[in-house]
Amino acid sequence: MSTAMSGTGDTMNGDATVDVTLLLEGTYPYIRGGVSSWIHQMIRGLPELRFAVIFIGGQKRDYGAMQYRFPPNVVRFEERFLMEAWRTADAGTERGNPHAFVASDALHAGFKTNNATQAAAAFSTAADLLGKPGGLTRRSFLYSRESWQQICDYYGRYCRDPSFVDYFWTVRTMHAPLFDLVDIARHMPETRLVHAVSTGYAGHLGALAHELRGFPLLLTEHGIYTKERRIDLAQAGWIHDADNTYAGTLQRDIGYTRELWIRFFEGLGRVTYRAASVVTALYEGNSLQQQRDGAPPERCRVVPNGIDIERFHAVRVPRERTVPPVLGLIGRVVSIKDIKNFIRAMPAVCSALPKAEGWIVGPDDEDPSYAAECRALVSNLQLEGRVKFLGFQKTEEILPQLGLVVLSSISEAQPLVLLEGFAAGIPAVSTAVGCCSELIFGATDEDRALGAAGATVPIANPQALARAMTGLLVDPEAWRHAHDAAVARVERFYSEDLMFQRYRDLYREVGGMPGLPQTAAKER
16 A cells, blocks of 8 residues: 655545544554554544544654554555754745744743633734745744844743753754644645644644644544653653753753753643644543643543454453463553563562563564663563563464553553453553553442452552562452453443444534434443
8 A cells, every 4th residue: 555755745545535634643553552553443443434644753764664554444644754854954044024923922922821812812823824935934934033033032031051052953843843734734635624643743733724724623632642741851861951960850840951842742732722622531530631731621521442342252261260370561662661660570479479471562662772771671680581572462362371461651541451451351450540540440330339350559669569460360269350340341331332433423523524323322
């Protein structure tokens, strides 16, 4: 199947109308994982709709081959790499439009004061000028005297770090991609609605498409993008703080450059929330966080994920009295999953259960340095042969071999791997992040009456993680109760048919698609 060349875009079926245009940042179709799996599941589960996929990433070299084959109802695919185009622009002086920079200043002022009305009006004006000849073009942003003067003025007024060079390049790097986004929005094919699956650059593209083209915007967040970026940016080695004191930490008092990046993404998030007709989250806690971050409460909905339960019936094999002493952490080998926490818990588990093994099942090429650190930790703890890195595997083939599904993450939303494990009859032990406690213990009185489907522990506590994992593995009766609760919970509340119908209803509401089928759906 043909795909777009970097930065060009490509139409698979040029005459096809588009019902839903998905706006995706750094996920599908290049990266495997929960969000990408969900996107593929949604496209396949709504075959009556014609989808366009717009993928945006940093640099082409950061992505390998596509990990998913597009279903037939994906009629258009376009990809843009935002950190490439502006670096190849020919340098040279450029006359800037003072009016455009006044509009830009008004937008920044609206963000700084958190004035929703002021920011909305300023965004409308700035979006119309962005990228237009005589407005605020990429070249005038990069090379004009007016742009230089604005950067110098902001540095003098706001910057707390001594390096003007760092500030200058930070401002250029974070803002230059916006010119690509406005170009994508202006040339996007006609569509009934745009569906952004995060805030950030993808969500901002949705806000631009709404402002410039009038397309209705639906926003779905699996995790809270700004929270996840705060974690990433707090640990990013490529940001050089003035004294480098806070690099690699999660402390609140971070350096100015890190803070600038965080506030930038927070500003993009507020713009997206205000532009969206509906803002969805996977559970109530995240919905409340969206509202604290600027999402209008009346537009917020909770739409849980769902899975194909039938797919896992075949692997829900009857268990013998002895539970397999195999603990499976299914996920990407990246720092946010805190794989090291799981590894550090394994010596205590192996001491209590001499035949226990820990399987790390997921791709390890997204952050090679972190993956190397994890392997070194296994060696240092003398866990070779007991902790195994299996790479990407088919979930249906792995689950029947596990006694427990384990998550040791420092941040999650509503992890599909727990639901898939439940459907296969595998209890879980997870850190108490996202809605993992709701999944394991229940979200409502009716749900909680089903019992606990495992256990939760605090983050970054390998001793507690080891105790919880060992406790379930050595107690067949407790394991069986957790198994029964897991199966009952996923079948009653987390089927994909229920999720598909909820999104059909949303697409009908936001995009005006009266022809979509409608069935009765049980709401929580």
